[in-house]
Amino acid sequence: MFTGIVEEVGEVTAVEQLPNAARLSVRGPLVTSDAGHGDSIAVSGVCLTVVTVSGGEFTVDVVNETLQRSSLAKVAVGDAVNLERATPAGGRLGGHIMQGHVDGTGVFLSRDEQGVTTFALPTGLGRYVVEKGSIAVDGVSLTVAAITEDSFSVALIPTTLEVTTLGRRTAGDLVNLEVDVVAKYVEKLAVPHLAGRAHNDHVSGDGTKEQA
Numbered sequence: 001m002f003t004g005i006v007e008e009v010g011e012v013t014a015v016e017q018l019p020n021a022a023r024l025s026v027r028g029p030l031v032t033s034d035a036g037h038g039d040s041i042a043v044s045g046v047c048l049t050v051v052t053v054s055g056g057e058f059t060v061d062v063v064n065e066t067l068q069r070s071s072l073a074k075v076a077v078g079d080a081v082n083l084e085r086a087t088p089a090g091g092r093l094g095g096h097i098m099q100g101h102v103d104g105t106g107v108f109l110s111r112d113e114q115g116v117t118t119f120a121l122p123t124g125l126g127r128y129v130v131e132k133g134s135i136a137v138d139g140v141s142l143t144v145a146a147i148t149e150d151s152f153s154v155a156l157i158p159t160t161l162e163v164t165t166l167g168r169r170t171a172g173d174l175v176n177l178e179v180d181v182v183a184k185y186v187e188k189l190a191v192p193h194l195a196g197r198a199h200n201d202h203v204s205g206d207g208t209k210e211q212a
Helices: 064-069 158-163 181-200
Strands: 008-018 021-027 040-043 046-054 057-063 080-085 104-111 116-120 134-137 140-147 151-155 174-179
Touching: 008 057, 021 064, 040 057, 057 064, 134 151, 174 181
Parallel strands: none
Antiparallel strands: 008 021, 008 080, 021 057, 040 046, 040 080, 046 057, 104 116, 104 174, 116 151, 134 140, 134 174, 140 151
16 A cells, blocks of 8 residues: 655656556656565556566556556656655555555646645546545645535645645646545445435335335
C-alpha cells in the first residue's frame, strides 16, 4: 500500500508500445536506491511493478486496463511524475491508506491565490468523496475542502505545490484520482441491507405488500 506522501518527482525517459501494454522508463534516483525487480512504485498514483533498475532509472509495464483508467495513456518522454515507494510494515502512515488503484481521471479546473485548487469529478465517483475526507490526486494524499455534484476542491500548501507535479498543472490537465477505498467497501456491504430494509418497509406482517 501507499500513503500519498510523494518522495520525489521523477521524469519519464522512454515510452515503448507493447502488445496490449506500454513500457515506461522513469528516472528516480531516490526511489530506485533500494528498489529491485518485482517491487512496487506508485507513478502519479498508479501502483506499478518494477521490471528493471539501472543507473537511477526503472522500467515498468502498464497494461491496457490501467492505461484506460489513468492519465498514463497520454504520458510522454520528458513528463514529470510523482513517485512513491510502497509503505513498509511499521512505517509511518503520513497521508491515508491508498492502493495505487486509480478509479478514474479528473480534470484540473482552477487554482486561486490561496492555493485552493478545483478538479472536475468523473461520473460515479462523487458519492465516495466527502468534505474533510481524503482523496488521492496524482498519488498525492489530500483533504477535500469542498465538494459539489461534479467537482471538488482542495487547499494546497506551497510545499505541496513545490515538491509534487500539482504545482505544474494547468487548466484542462488530466489527473489520476483514487477515492477512499473504505467508502467503496462500506457501500458494497451496506447496499444489500438497505435494499432489504426498503423491501420490508413495504411488506406487512402477513407478507402482503402495503401501500407506500
